[in-house]
Amino acid sequence: MPSPARFAGRPVDAVVFDLDGTLIDSAADLGRAANRLLDEEGRRALSMAEVRSFIGDGARVLVDRAMAATGAAAGSAALDALTRRFIAHYEADATAATTVYPSVPETLAALRRTGIRVGVCTNKPQAATAAVLEALGLAGMVEAAAGGDRFPVRKPDAGHLLGTLDLLGTPAERAVMVGDNEHDAAVARAAGTGAVLVTYGYARKPLAEIDVDARIDRLDRLLELLGLSG
Ligand SMILES: O=C(O)COP(=O)(O)O
Numbered sequence: 001m002p003s004p005a006r007f008a009g010r011p012v013d014a015v016v017f018d019l020d021g022t023l024i025d026s027a028a029d030l031g032r033a034a035n036r037l038l039d040e041e042g043r044r045a046l047s048m049a050e051v052r053s054f055i056g057d058g059a060r061v062l063v064d065r066a067m068a069a070t071g072a073a074a075g076s077a078a079l080d081a082l083t084r085r086f087i088a089h090y091e092a093d094a095t096a097a098t099t100v101y102p103s104v105p106e107t108l109a110a111l112r113r114t115g116i117r118v119g120v121c122t123n124k125p126q127a128a129t130a131a132v133l134e135a136l137g138l139a140g141m142v143e144a145a146a147g148g149d150r151f152p153v154r155k156p157d158a159g160h161l162l163g164t165l166d167l168l169g170t171p172a173e174r175a176v177m178v179g180d181n182e183h184d185a186a187v188a189r190a191a192g193t194g195a196v197l198v199t200y201g202y203a204r205k206p207l208a209e210i211d212v213d214a215r216i217d218r219l220d221r222l223l224e225l226l227g228l229s230g
């Protein structure tokens with residue numbers, strides 16, 4: 001069944017979402033895991049503003065930024081070990097304080113009802129991504145989820161989004177990427193999909209400086225953008 005959805009004059013068969021800052025507000029659990037690690041290392045805790053600004057490049061970069069912000073930066077070998085410990089802390093309790101943003105389940109369900117394929121392309125590691133989607137009741141609405149360690153490259157490299165679209169069986173010109181930061185915008189541009197920015201996430205740059213086709217303040221506004229509401 002051809003999809004009735006259209007964006008920027010083109011038919012849309014798939015929408016790929018970023019995870020942290022777009023579908024889920026996960027900063028509190030990522031921050032708890034980071035602060036537990038820092039405490040073990042005898043370092044100070046991060047503020048929530050720091051945590052939010054460190055999210056978006058995967059676990060290893062988050063730990064690297066956390067160490068650099070609280071004293072001496074870690075060397076590469078130490079960083080590998082610290083990242084493993086951070087991920088263990090995170091996975092031990094990944095959703096206790098994590099919430100799904102308003103209108104997310106309804107929007108994903110509405111897309112699926114229209115026959116649109118739904119993917120997730122996140123720099124969060126694959127195992128944690130799968131566990132979090134399951135725990136928050138979103139797994140059944142996502143046909144393919146690609147974490148930051150699923151392919152040899154990750155966002156903002158086009159290969160991460162193109163790999164996710166391969167799993168969905170959708171060419172880039174019939175897809176839209178929805179995310180919260182500059183990497184999501186850049187990966188959409190590099191892959192050739194439509195680009196939509198949510199304005200409530202963890203962007204590290206002024207939103208006006210991020211090049212996208214549209215900005216939305218709630219996820220269900222996407223349905224209007226795709227001509228699916230009402
Ligand atoms: O930094 C992370 O772990 C993930 O961030 P993302 O879901 O926004 O890609």
Ligand SMILES: [Mg+2]
Pocket residue numbers: 018019020021022056179180181201202
């Ligand atoms: Mg994000």
